Amino acid sequence: MKNKLLALIFTISISIGATVHADKTPVEWVNPFIGTGAVANSLSGNNYPGATVPFGMVQLSPDTRVAPDWAQASGYDYNDRQIIGFSHTRLSGTGASDFIDILLMPTTGKTCIEAQESPRSGTGYQSAFSHDRESASPGYYKVTLDSYGIDAELTASARVGMHRYRYPQGADSSHIVLDLDHSANKGSWGRRIINSQIRIVDPCTVDGYRIITGWAKLRKIYFRIRFSQPIRNVLLADGSRIYHNMPVINGTALKAVFDFDTRHNTTVMAKVALSPVSIENAIQNMSAEIPGWDFDDVVRQASGMWNAELGKIQVQGTDLQKEIFYTALYHTMIQPNIMSDANGDYMAADYTVRRLSGNDKHYSTFSLWDTYRAAHPLYTLIHPDRSAHFIKSMIRQYDYYGYLPVWQLWGQDNYCMIGNHAIPVIVDAIQKGIPGIDMEKAYEAVRKSSLISHPNSPFDVWDKYGYMPENIQSQSVSITLEFSFDDWCVARLAKKLGKEDDCRYFAGRSENYRNLFNPETRFFQPKDDKGNWITPFDPYKYGANGGYPFTEGNAWQYFWYVPHNIKSLVRLTGGDKAFAEKLDHFFTSTHTSGEKNDNASGFIGQYAHGNEPSHHVAYLYNYVGQPWKTQQYVSYILNNLYDNTSAGYAGNDDCGEMSSWYIFSAMGFYPVNPASGIYVIGSPLLEQADIHLPGGNSFTVKAPKKNDKEIYIQSVRLNGKKYDKTYITHQDILQGGTLEFKMGVKPSSWGKKPEMRPVEEPLM
Structure with a gap:
């Protein structure tokens, strides 16, 4: 490497x-x-x-x-x-x-x-x-x-x-x-x-x-x-x-x-x-x-x-940047795949032939453990109509299976990976106002998919213990953290639809990640069904896809996975200073313990850009008042872990997810919580990006640079007005306008103030 x-x-x-x-x-x-x-x-x-x-x-x-x-x-x-x-x-x-x-x-x-x-x-x-x-x-x-x-x-x-x-x-x-x-x-x-x-x-x-x-x-x-x-x-x-x-x-x-x-x-x-x-x-x-x-x-x-x-996104930059950007954008649009025929027929999940009405289309190939993070948020931005078809296709699996897709191929679920990440995709699209989705039907699907047990998703265990005991459910820590996020998504949709009891119930479950935080090791650590910490515990040791508490990673990489409540994670860590210091160690420690998982690659310390659990972590410095470090690491990843060779990605592209990280980050922002409607600002790579939105609006991001060392934000203006927040919203983009960055070679004071940090809307 x-x-x-x-x-x-x-x-x-x-x-x-x-x-x-x-x-x-x-x-x-x-x-x-x-x-x-x-x-x-x-x-x-x-x-x-x-x-x-x-x-x-x-x-x-x-x-x-x-x-x-x-x-x-x-x-x-x-x-x-x-x-x-x-x-x-x-x-x-x-x-x-x-x-x-x-x-x-x-x-x-x-x-x-x-x-x-x-x-x-x-x-x-x-x-x-x-x-x-x-x-x-x-x-x-x-x-x-x-x-x-x-x-x-x-x-x-x-x-x-x-x-x-x-x-x-x-x-x-x-x-x-x-x-x-x-x-x-x-x-x-x-x-x-x-x-x-x-x-x-x-x-x-x-x-x-x-x-x-x-x-x-x-x-x-x-x-x-x-x-x-x-x-x-x-x-x-x-x-x-x-x-x-x-x-x-x-x-x-x-x-x-x-x-x-x-x-x-x-x-x-x-x-x-x-x-x-x-x-x-x-x-x-x-x-x-x-x-x-x-x-x-x-x-x-x-x-x-x-x-x-x-052409929905037009960019200005160097030839190399444009080649990598447009190839990445191309790779985001290869899958999911249309699975309905020209006459509207499709093979349903129960192997019967059904016919769609009107202009509906049926899709499959949903690599959801990967693509819910950035690819689907990208689709809501530039392919809202197609996003509705994706979601209706997922709901059709619910109609026949009783729960939403986990990892769907050719209309059938293969249950690969963990979590129930059709849920954030659906909730995010509804929160963003994507037309053509039956909200009550969608809510029924996300709610029942969070209650009915299915492979790697034993919700009776989840409700009984408030975490996944490793001796009952393998990959227990990763599943606990990912289920907590999925439950937050259900609670958010319940709140939108006025379902207060459900909102309270799922909001409570979304805090289950706390139950595996060990204050002595200061990591999320596996427990058994008696509530005992499982030892020995090595935060550097890797798991794969079963037989270990962590999925395709280690405790260091999964420590940061509380995207719905970063403020709480900061408090668990010991406050802003302790959180920033732990991030510093994460990005600089090269310690190894045993063999790495095959999917772990693209390393910056313990950060592994070649696999999805790390993808949001570089943006977390914004949450503790050190945005210049986010700018430093995001810029490094953009410039050093993507190229225009046959080995142009640091890991598997995973149906366009690795590419989607590049698309967002090169424009200057990324959906740390992919169901929040908030994009956290990083370090824009391109001189200009024009996003042509449905309905005729355009949103332009400008970041002119004199040289490639100007990676640090000096100031920002949104529609001509001074802008100090370290995030923008989906609605900011949809309204159209211009986000303009002034870049420099040294860190500045931009975005340091606590009131400028990314915020989440409270559920209760």
């Missing part, structure tokens, strides 16, 4: 003062290769470079592994030198792999299946490639498959992927492989294919489906493929059994090889439409979105969609 940081500092230092290309569109600033492959011992982001549109179902990209797994969760690793093929779904930036559905691969010569060799996925048809002959932009990807001399191009609409393959002149043996056996590693999550089918409809058309279970349980993916040229011959295989020119095949390890005559026309295109519901819906999706064969027009449409979304 040290070597990487030195390299980044050098890169950033030479970029200061670079020419700003004002004529570029937002799409032209995006570099989809950022975060696609680690260097040295770093994490990278786990992103992918392929083609998708904002929040689309299809994410069409190369897979560089036979069986992508945790370290290549999106299917692509920039360090690899072979492409297995192009699959149509994937996750962006997650710590575990899934999806990786419906792989196509163009080839020449004999494939392993034709030669009747072992047809194991990826053996016999992969190709070498070079980054020198690879390029990507939002909605478009291109690579030369060196083993075959084929140029492959990809683009997409929301539910359809489009391929354009240019075979070498004179090739007399041109194929496209369809692999339904290719998936994420079958050794993870009990992954297996339950059934699949390939059906030849006519010389240009193939239908089929795959039913697979894994991290997301029992996923059904239906597809239609249309080729621009007729198929000459078909070879089908189910494992080692091979069949020629059969019209249909069923099985659990299916592949097909389609032969094409490219002697006179070297270009073969393919359109692949997906549906979670039926083949008939996949056919309708293709007709609705890509009825013709104009590949370049589909690329233009995808680029136009991205420019419209990315």
Whole structure:
């Protein structure tokens, strides 16, 4: 990590003062290769470079592994030198792999299946490639498959992927492989294919489906493929059994090889439409979105969609800053994914087919333990209409499950991670006045989701003990702290709706974090069900995802997790001075104890920017009158833990959460409590950011600098008036106007006074 940081500092230092290309569109600033492959011992982001549109179902990209797994969760690793093929779904930036559905691969010569060799996925048809002959932009990807001399191009609409393959002149043996056996590693999550089918409809058309279970349980993916040229011959295989020119095949390890005559026309295109519901819906999706064969027009449409979304925030800064910013903004809009078809059908959480009314849309892929912190607050700011669809989609799970999503994939909950963080997402959106949400229904969902026990959420234990005993519920300290915040959110919505008894009850539970504060160790520490502190206790020791009181972190990193009551946490710590000193130690101590969790990376002392529990901590100095230290650390993170390389993130991007931290912080503020409507001010990186808001208002943040050392705030003006508060509100932004910073190279007295600190509205 040290070597990487030195390299980044050098890169950033030479970029200061670079020419700003004002004529570029937002799409032209995006570099989809950022975060696609680690260097040295770093994490990278786990992103992918392929083609998708904002929040689309299809994410069409190369897979560089036979069986992508945790370290290549999106299917692509920039360090690899072979492409297995192009699959149509994937996750962006997650710590575990899934999806990786419906792989196509163009080839020449004999494939392993034709030669009747072992047809194991990826053996016999992969190709070498070079980054020198690879390029990507939002909605478009291109690579030369060196083993075959084929140029492959990809683009997409929301539910359809489009391929354009240019075979070498004179090739007399041109194929496209369809692999339904290719998936994420079958050794993870009990992954297996339950059934699949390939059906030849006519010389240009193939239908089929795959039913697979894994991290997301029992996923059904239906597809239609249309080729621009007729198929000459078909070879089908189910494992080692091979069949020629059969019209249909069923099985659990299916592949097909389609032969094409490219002697006179070297270009073969393919359109692949997906549906979670039926083949008939996949056919309708293709007709609705890509009825013709104009590949370049589909690329233009995808680029136009991205420019419209990315243009909601226009920024001024160095070339490097704009590249990182717009790529981060791009990464925030890859997931959640639309899961309803063009006709409004969707696969409900109870595996029945339902149809939406009006203009409703159904979404899934909710990485809520990550994205509730900054990604969803960002959506409420620049995508309020879509936020309403996200929330209504979450409430549909409540209708069938009885509680809101924890971590939802393809419409099903996988219960990964802890807490019930659909709750802050919903409460925040309602508090901000996002239209289109039934508040009473939403309240019913958040209330019952906080009362009905479900995996990692034993609320009978929560009510009985006022904390989670470690000998009953693993990850007990982290769950206690996160449940306390979720309960504060329920209480806040109860207060808004005039439900006083509920407000009192959940406000009381929101203080349960106190029950695990040990005044002797001065940390949150696990107890057993008898009320005894569990010893030995080492605040530097890491936990993972079970079997230890802390989740993907240690007691130091979780000490700061009381976002709904920082004032109380300051008092528990011993007051402003003690709190600031503990923060200082946190950011400077390099002590280690045993192995670190794999997700812990991007270190500044004990601070680990590569994982979400640390993300708000740099902003906490504002709460104790030392805002210049917030400015110092936020600036350091922005400039040293993000770059424009394949290892551009300090950890997994987690469906855009790491990117969302950058978006907010580069503009100058961050939602420490993501359900409060308050943004705490840090150190603006960009010279200017213009947020174009729904309804026509714009909010502009200006922070002109003479050099990159001007990281400290000297003074602030809001709409021309002196502004000394160390926070702004969501309503300040929605009203439009200008927030202007005067920056300098030394700390100032700005924001020191107690009355300028962030405040929370009392519940009772």
